[in-house]
Amino acid sequence: xxxxxxxxxxxxxxxxxxxxxxxxxxxxxxxxxxxxxxxxxxxxxxxxxxxxxxxxxxxxxxxxxxxxxxxxxxxxxxxxxxxxxxxxxxxxxxxxxxxxxxxxxxxxxxxxxxxxxxxxxxxxxxxxxxxxxxxxxxxxxxxxxxxxxxxxxxxxxxxxxxxxxxxxxxxxxxxxxxxxxxxxxxxx
Amino acid sequence: xxxxxxxxxxxxxxxxxxxxxxxxxxxxxxxxxxxxxxxxxxxxxxxxxxxxxxxxxxxxxxxxxxxxxxxxxxxxxxxxxxxxxxxxxxxxxxxxxxxxxxxxxxxxxxxxxxxxxxxxxxxxxxxxxxxxxxxxxxxxxxxxxxxxxxxxxxxxxxxxxxxxxxxxxxxxxxxxxxxxxxxxxxxxxxxxxxxxxxxxxxxx
Numbered sequence: 001x002x003x004x005x006x007x008x009x010x011x012x013x014x015x016x017x018x019x020x021x022x023x024x025x026x027x028x029x030x031x032x033x034x035x036x037x038x039x040x041x042x043x044x045x046x047x048x049x050x051x052x053x054x055x056x057x058x059x060x061x062x063x064x065x066x067x068x069x070x071x072x073x074x075x076x077x078x079x080x081x082x083x084x085x086x087x088x089x090x091x092x093x094x095x096x097x098x099x100x101x102x103x104x105x106x107x108x109x110x111x112x113x114x115x116x117x118x119x120x121x122x123x124x125x126x127x128x129x130x131x132x133x134x135x136x137x138x139x140x141x142x143x144x145x146x147x148x149x150x151x152x153x154x155x156x157x158x159x160x161x162x163x164x165x166x167x168x169x170x171x172x173x174x175x176x177x178x179x180x181x182x183x184x185x186x187x188x
Numbered sequence: 189x190x191x192x193x194x195x196x197x198x199x200x201x202x203x204x205x206x207x208x209x210x211x212x213x214x215x216x217x218x219x220x221x222x223x224x225x226x227x228x229x230x231x232x233x234x235x236x237x238x239x240x241x242x243x244x245x246x247x248x249x250x251x252x253x254x255x256x257x258x259x260x261x262x263x264x265x266x267x268x269x270x271x272x273x274x275x276x277x278x279x280x281x282x283x284x285x286x287x288x289x290x291x292x293x294x295x296x297x298x299x300x301x302x303x304x305x306x307x308x309x310x311x312x313x314x315x316x317x318x319x320x321x322x323x324x325x326x327x328x329x330x331x332x333x334x335x336x337x338x339x340x341x342x343x344x345x346x347x348x349x350x351x352x353x354x355x356x357x358x359x360x361x362x363x364x365x366x367x368x369x370x371x372x373x374x375x376x377x378x379x380x381x382x383x384x385x386x387x388x389x390x391x392x
Contacts, residue, residue: 029325076277095277096297111299142315160344161362
């Protein structure tokens with residue numbers, strides 16, 4: 001993960017891009033416009049992560065850890081402070097989301113997705129020992145996982161329940177396991 | 189404001205008495221879930237004890253949020269939903285319409301945005317949400333579940349699909365197409381691979 005320091009203006013610029021993208025996504029759905037987008041759980045989660053990331057890069061590890069814990073307490077999301085996530089980050093439903101990676105712009109994380117290392121594979125490909133690297137405009141489906149030192153290309157969409165354990169090229173759709181129907185043995 | 193579905197109005201979700209009736213059915217379902225609970229009997233003490241569990245408190249907050257949403261107090265509904273998210277880490281949108289007798293054995297991490305009939309069971313970390321990112325749009329964008337549907341742990345139901353009555357979705361299943369009534373929805377079986385132990389490393 002990048003150890004390059006971020007200034008407050010850079011962190012705020014990333015936050016503004018996150019906010020713009022979340023606002024655009026909410027507008028697309030045609031739902032009620034939130035009174036204060038700053039109180040939306042998706043934005044609170046990203047805000048606390050950005051603050052913890054800022055302090056982590058500035059070398060204030062304990063302050064970074066405080067905001068990391070606050071994020072887990074308030075929103076239920078576990079985004080490690082050194083994670084380097086580009087601007088335009090949207091976390092749709094924060095509870096249960098776990099992220100420890102390096103990612104490009106416009107990452108979209110659906111409920112309960114997990115990105116991080118797995119036991120045994122500790123190779124460093126640029127994000128830290130055993131951690132994956134994601135490109136721009138990646139969308140992670142519900143309950144999917146990107147595990148270990150793998151490279152996920154740009155504009156990749158990982159389907160619900162899919163587990164990525166090897167490199168994925170650009171413009172790819174990774175499908176999860178397909179469901180099939182069985183007649184119930186204990187019909188009501 | 190999102191339009192309120194007609195079947196939601198038909199179930200009387202605009203009335204305060206419906207919250208009480210639905211919660212009563214939820215408590216009854218909780219009390220009948222196991223022989224131990226049934227042995228405790230159905231009296232005021234056991235009902236109060238059941239009511240104070242997270243399983244039912246999160247349903248109480250959802251039902252209040254839904255009542256507020258249906259009656260046009262959308263901002264208050266969102267506030268109560270946020271409170272539910274903060275306390276129980278459950279994300280059930282106020283637009284969702286869930287019938288009486290719902291049961292959430294382990295509420296943490298459950299995400300629901302859609303409609304469901306009576307006797308719904310949602311196991312831990314299951315997700316029912318629209319295909320596109322976001323859970324703030326109308327409930328019709330999410331799954332439409334029939335009566336007595338069970339969704340297993342870590343299961344995902346995506347998009348505006350219909351799931352028939354009495355259907356069970358097994359754990360870890362990703363369902364993104366229509367499911368008929370009274371079936372068991374399963375996924376690929378888990379494969380186990382034998383890993384020979386290396387000398388000198390001991391057992392894991």
